[in-house]
Amino acid sequence: MMQYALLxxxxxHYKNTKAVLKHIEEIAPNAQMIGLGDLYECIIGKRKAVALTEHVPLDQAAIIKKKFTELLTFPSIIGNQEERIAFVTGIQQFLNYEEKIVIENATLMHGHQFEWSEHFEPTxxxxxxxxxFFGHSHRAAIYINGIRTKIEYNQPMYVGDQTYEINxxxxxxSRDWCLYDSEQMTVTFLQAQKNDSSN
Ligand SMILES: [Mn+2]
Structure with a gap:
């Protein structure tokens, strides 16, 4: 059985990441975890970033805490935050992620590589x-025939060999993550609880 835990x-965000990793460990301890980008937070906005005339030290460009980075034991694709951190600091290490990863029957990309409408809907x-599978807009959803469709948490959804886009x-x-079972061909949206005491 091959399971993937996608986050x-x-x-x-240390606390939420820790809660999600704990939830993954409980629900799917053998799942292969893969990050979908924007692991880190860049604290320099887009406009300010392009206006900079010189590189900025990392601690002024991003929230990078040791205890958080120690949680990142899994591969990830690149997000716009990593790209901006690399751009403003000149630290190339933040570009050391694939733009996409292909796993069984599924492609993983961060949504900054898509076009987005003014209503924040992707093409x-x-x-x-x-x-x-993607992230970026922070809204869990499944797109069926390109139409954004509300999801239910904790309900394994059979995807068969259909074409779906899954945020x-x-x-x-919201402490969201997604469990993809490539043998059962199911996708389950999950959410770690807010009120646990891990921190
Ligand atoms: Mn993003």
Whole structure:
């Protein structure tokens, strides 16, 4: 059985990341974890970043705490936060992530590579697998025939060999993650509870 625990948009949030990792350990201890980008939070905004005339030290550019980075034991794709941190600091290490990862029947990308409407709805790029998992807008959802459809948590959803785009939601705001079982071909949206005491 091959399971993948997909989590994105951590934005350097230690407490929520720890809660999600604990939840993954409880629900799917053997799952392969993969990050969907925006692991870190860049504290320099887009406009300010392009106006900079010289590089900024890392501690002024991003929230990077040792105890948080120690949680990042899994591979990830790149998000816009990592790209901006690299851009403003000149530290190339933040570009050391793939732009996409392809796993069984599924492509993983961060949504900054898509076009977004003014209502923050994506236009998906072409991809070669039935499923596309992504993050970026912090809204867990499944797109069926391109239409954003509300999801239910904790309900394994059979995806078969259908084409769906799946937004796994955000760790930083709602402690979301997604369990993808490539043998059963199911996707389950999950959420670590807010009221546990891990910190
Ligand atoms: Mn993002």
């Amino acid at each position: 994105g948009d951590l934005h350097s 998906f790029p072409s991809y070669e697998t039935p499923l596309l 796994v939601g955000a760790v930083v705001e």
